[in-house]
Amino acid sequence: xxxxxxxxxxxxxxxxxxTRRRLTRPKSQLPALIEMYKxxxxxxLTPTERELHPRLIGCINCGLCALAAGRLGxxxxxxxxxxxxxxxxxxxxxxxxxxxxDEADLEAASAACPVGLPLADVAxxxxxLAAG
Amino acid sequence: MTGAGIARDxxxxxxxxxxxxxxxxxxxxxxxSTWMIHGGPRYLEFDWDTTxxxxxxxxxxxxxxxxxxxRVAFLLPxxxxxxxxxxxxxxxxxxxxxxxxxxxxxxxxxxxxxEARQAEPGLTSDLVGAVTLEEWxxxxxRLVFANVQDAMANGARAMNHTRVIELLRDGAxxxxxxxxxxDGSLSEARAKVVVNAAGPWVPEVSRMAGANxxxxxxxxIHIVYPHxxxxxxxxxxxxxxxxxxxxxxxxxxxxxxxxxxxxGDLDSVDVHGDEVDYLLQAFERIFPAIRNYRPVRTTTGxxxxxxxxxxYEDELxxxxxxxxxxxxxxxxxITIAGGKLSMYRLMAEETSDAVCRKLGHQAPCTTAVRxxxxxxxxxxxxxxxxxxxxxxxxxxxxLQSRHGSRxxxxxxxxxxxxxVCRCExxxxxxxxxxxxxxxxxxxxxxxxxxxxxxxPCAGAACVMRSAEIIGRQxxxxxxxxxxxVREFVQGSWLGRAPVLGHSxxxxxxxxxxxxxxxx
Numbered sequence: 001x002x003x004x005x006x007x008x009x010x011x012x013x014x015x016x017x018x019t020r021r022r023l024t025r026p027k028s029q030l031p032a033l034i035e036m037y038k039x040x041x042x043x044x045l046t047p048t049e050r051e052l053h054p055r056l057i058g059c060i061n062c063g064l065c066a067l068a069a070g071r072l073g074x075x076x077x078x079x080x081x082x083x084x085x086x087x088x089x090x091x092x093x094x095x096x097x098x099x100x101x102d103e104a105d106l107e108a109a110s111a112a113c114p115v116g117l118p119l120a121d122v123a124x125x126x127x128x129l130a131a132g
Numbered sequence: 133m134t135g136a137g138i139a140r141d142x143x144x145x146x147x148x149x150x151x152x153x154x155x156x157x158x159x160x161x162x163x164x165s166t167w168m169i170h171g172g173p174r175y176l177e178f179d180w181d182t183t184x185x186x187x188x189x190x191x192x193x194x195x196x197x198x199x200x201x202x203r204v205a206f207l208l209p210x211x212x213x214x215x216x217x218x219x220x221x222x223x224x225x226x227x228x229x230x231x232x233x234x235x236x237x238x239x240x241x242x243x244x245x246x247e248a249r250q251a252e253p254g255l256t257s258d259l260v261g262a263v264t265l266e267e268w269x270x271x272x273x274r275l276v277f278a279n280v281q282d283a284m285a286n287g288a289r290a291m292n293h294t295r296v297i298e299l300l301r302d303g304a305x306x307x308x309x310x311x312x313x314x315d316g317s318l319s320e321a322r323a324k325v326v327v328n329a330a331g332p333w334v335p336e337v338s339r340m341a342g343a344n345x346x347x348x349x350x351x352x353i354h355i356v357y358p359h360x361x362x363x364x365x366x367x368x369x370x371x372x373x374x375x376x377x378x379x380x381x382x383x384x385x386x387x388x389x390x391x392x393x394x395x396g397d398l399d400s401v402d403v404h405g406d407e408v409d410y411l412l413q414a415f416e417r418i419f420p421a422i423r424n425y426r427p428v429r430t431t432t433g434x435x436x437x438x439x440x441x442x443x444y445e446d447e448l449x450x451x452x453x454x455x456x457x458x459x460x461x462x463x464x465x466i467t468i469a470g471g472k473l474s475m476y477r478l479m480a481e482e483t484s485d486a487v488c489r490k491l492g493h494q495a496p497c498t499t500a501v502r503x504x505x506x507x508x509x510x511x512x513x514x515x516x517x518x519x520x521x522x523x524x525x526x527x528x529x530x531l532q533s534r535h536g537s538r539x540x541x542x543x544x545x546x547x548x549x550x551x552v553c554r555c556e557x558x559x560x561x562x563x564x565x566x567x568x569x570x571x572x573x574x575x576x577x578x579x580x581x582x583x584x585x586x587x588p589c590a591g592a593a594c595v596m597r598s599a600e601i602i603g604r605q606x607x608x609x610x611x612x613x614x615x616x617v618r619e620f621v622q623g624s625w626l627g628r629a630p631v632l633g634h635s636x637x638x639x640x641x642x643x644x645x646x647x648x649x650x651x
Contacts, residue, residue, distance in 0.1 A: 006176060006178055013226060029247070030247040033264060040205075042363045045253060050252075051253075053361075054421060057359040061588060061642075063593075082587060083383065083555050083556065086384070087530075093513075093525060094526040096525050097526055
């Protein structure tokens with residue numbers, strides 16, 4: 001009974017939906033979606049970031065980049081790759097961690113990385129997302 | 133989860149409560165869930181009432197646990213030959229939108245194929261369009277412990293790593309339990325009512341009372357990636373037409389779940405390579421780069437689904453049942469069976485009502501409105517909290533996601549703001565606090581309570597130091613610390629082995645080097 005009732009109600013809703021679709025002109029809802037979830041840090045990566053993403057998160061936390069180049073702002077480079085890149089929905093609330101302090105030699109850090117992490121790209125993505 | 137909810141409910145009603153957990157808080161079915169508080173749109177096909185009740189209770193949970201819940205926005209991509217075309221899928225979401233306000237969630241939107249790929253550029257180009265769906269995410273381990281914590285604050289006693297080995301009888305009455313505590317000692321506790329909220333172990337505990345409760349346990353696995361793969365949750369259709377999810381929580385992603393009848397040993401549930409392949413196959417269709425990502429481990433658990441003959445696992449109801457065993461010759465013994473995480477509070481309320489009826493105790497349930505510990509007041513901005521205690525804002529964010537408005541108390545009680553787990557990131561003082569105040573007795577408990585070793589390095593950089601910190605609080609000797617690390621490393625290997633491959637081996641080499649001598 002429960003299932004028959006559920007399916008009947010869904011069928012009615014389906015009919016209404018199809019009628020509504022025929023009578024209304026659809027408009028883009030993407031801006032509304034982006035706006036809706038902006039306060040929650042749910043934002044799309046760009047196509048370039050998406051393509052790079054599997055490499056950006058390859059850090060194995062060995063710490064060699066810290067020996068090569070130290071910090072970005074107040075943040076140790078291994079932390080940038082292993083925790084800031086992980087938690088990228090919350091970076092807007094943590095932007096203060098990336099301000100001030102040193103400007104790391106990211107090329108030297110990347111050269112020291114045993115898994116070939118592109119640390120300059122990691123830093124660029126983290127900074128973009130932290131900027132809100 | 134349900135046991136913790138019942139303990140909280142009954143202690144708030146003024147009853148004397150003892151809660152016993154054979155493993156750790158949230159280590160069973162709850163911890164191996166998809167970490168969601170949801171209404172259950174898929175139940176719309178079977179039973180709207182379950183969706184309504186689940187949404188209603190989810191609304192209460194997200195209010196009382198506001199510091200630990202977060203919105204999860206799903207994209208449901210539609211491919212040309214999917215079981216549901218986009219019109220049917222949007223119809224389902226339009227219906228589900230009626231329930232969304234009950235859980236304080238936003239309504240769906242519909243996207244064209246191009247728009248969907250702007251929202252998530254990793255989606256396949258072979259796309260018809262997408263609709264969205266909003267649910268809530270939660271760390272079930274923290275949710276369980278917050279309930280335990282509040283129960284204890286209201287007078288309950290709660291013990292983890294304590295196993296009930298026998299029910300005490302006086303004729304037809306169940307009058308208490310005999311249990312073995314974490315230190316191996318045997319004790320007895322007498323009670324007017326004994327509640328069996330053992331999840332998939334319900335039949336085992338019921339048999340101690342001579343009662344027969346039949347479940348249809350269903351095994352589910354998840355693949356865990358140690359990063360957010362997408363800011364949006366994604367759904368995919370499996371080869372046999374089931375819907376599976378990819379959900380990012382904090383700094384990691386869960387991909388799952390399977391749903392298979394389970395007949396084996398509930399205390400030893402393995403993950404098989406074909407289960408991993410089954411999930412990857414489904415996601416590869418909609419998110420082709422999925423195999424470029426490195427999983428770090430798997431989780432597995434068994435759902436305590438109510439028994440039903442002649443149904444596929446996926447079609448089984450997530451309903452629950454409160455059973456009074458008086459008719460089975462076990463007066464004073466009550467079982468709660470079935471259900472799901474999203475309805476834990478309601479299940480606890482109805483079970484507690486049954487207990488109160490038995491005792492003739494009249495006190496209303498308050499768990500729908502009383503905040504859990506940490507959700508009593510607004511959170512301080514993370515950057516300010518971090519500055520006050522000399523920790524990064526990101527560490528403060530993570531701390532607040534576990535302790536809410538009590539985060540400052542955790543740091544206040546220690547002078548150390550040093551980071552012990554850099555992936556998470558986690559402070560030494562929070563870990564020490566967990567050992568002192570949150571019943572952390574093993575490194576696996578610390579993983580559940582505060583997330584040590586949850587990141588990309590799977591603990592290579594932090595488990596030794598964590599053992600020192602916990603050991604200092606619990607008085608472990610050097611060999612006990614060594615044993616604790618070895619036990620943790622061996623346990624986590626079981627979950628990691630089914631997904632090791634490619635770049636995972638570089639990580640594994642590093643871990644083996646860092647922890648040399650433990651194997």
